[in-house]
Amino acid sequence: MVHLSVVVPCFNEAEVIDTFHTALVAALEPTRETFEICYVDDGSSDRTLQRLRHLAADDPRVRFTSFSRNFGKEPAMLAGLRTAGGDAVVLMDADLQHPPELVPRMLEMHRHGYDQVVAQRDRAGEGAVRSSLSRAYYRLVRRCMDVQLVDGEGDFRLLSRRAVDCVLSLPESNRFSKGIFSWIGFDSVSFTYQNVERAAGESKWGGRRLLNYGIDGLLSFNTRPLRLAIHTGLCLFLSALAYALWIIGSDLFVGIDTPGYTTLLTVIVALGGIQLATLGVVGEYVGRIYHEAKRRPHYVVRETETSVSRVPARSGLGTPGGRARTTS
Incomplete structure (x- = not known):
């Protein structure tokens, strides 16, 4: 033995x-x-x-x-x-x-x-x-x-x-x-x-x-990365909602010019990067499920x-x- x-x-x-x-x-x-x-x-x-x-x-x-x-x-x-x-x-x-x-x-x-x-x-x-x-x-x-x-x-x-x-x-x-x-x-x-x-x-x-x-x-x-993606999405949504309300209120009561393309472009690029990162996290978990399901x-x-x-x-x-x- x-x-x-x-x-x-x-x-x-x-x-x-x-x-x-x-x-x-x-x-x-x-x-x-x-x-x-x-x-x-x-x-x-x-x-x-x-x-x-x-x-x-x-x-x-x-x-x-x-x-x-x-x-x-x-x-x-x-x-x-x-x-x-x-x-x-x-x-x-x-x-x-x-x-x-x-x-x-x-x-x-x-x-x-x-x-x-x-x-x-x-x-x-x-x-x-x-x-x-x-x-x-x-x-x-x-x-x-x-x-x-x-x-x-x-x-x-x-x-x-x-x-x-x-x-x-x-x-x-x-x-x-x-x-x-x-x-x-x-x-x-x-x-x-x-x-x-x-x-x-x-x-x-x-x-x-x-x-x-x-x-x-x-x-x-x-699974915290998935939960982090959810929290990040909620924070961005609330931030965008607050920003939109602020723009509408300023336009109604103060009267300001609509923000230019620089701000819009920055927001699009930032959101696109966050979306790609989130998809990458989800994809990692899906890939692992796929790998496990093959049972090689x-x-x-x-x-x-x-x-x-x-x-x-x-x-x-x-x-x-x-x-x-x-x-x-």
Whole structure:
């Protein structure tokens, strides 16, 4: 019986995956707990899959799932949680920004009865602009979302088996794991660790991806943007009504010239922008409904460790994967 499963999503991490695996095993073996490491290759275009094949061939505690293409980190984490069979499951990245030496500490806190143990990073070393935008975003989501998110708390966490089962029971396709982890509840504890730079390669999370991820978070757990659109429309209607009454009254009792085209053009452009923004918000929700209604699988699997031999192949390429299968 496996006590601990470590789920590691990977995307183009060939430069660091061997170093990460060595560090993780070195951190876990002194705990004397039975463990498995579940890697998920999210359609990497480098040699990540070949390295995972060799790790699985050399170490029976290694399991891996490889996607047919890049589906994103959320499906990769979901696939890892479905693969994991341990009583406790740790989610972490392969770039060593999540220090493996913290996992035994998470296990120790889990033994005190906590279903979620969250490693919360500080923002040491981050740029001032990125840190300010992040703090502003978390202040916004705390006001808007139906779940509580804490700045610095990410995917690096330990989940008990019953917490994992609750996460897997949620059927939605548009997944925002930070919100899901908060939504399921249970007893949680967190600790802070110092921010660490990537061991190699470049971050996959550029400004555009972070912006889209932030929008996903805002829309996944509340309908307040729709309510904000209603309130904005009502405010504009009342403002326009008051302005019209003021113009009529001034014209009747004072006698003034009708406002010119500049005012009219400004109002039209402003209202047009607000209408387009409102349609965009509504469209986001409709698009999510459409995506959920299709009920497509979250990802497609190319191969797993069971479809390749555990004897290392020649030339370092591994054995070609088996027939692709679909996992919902």
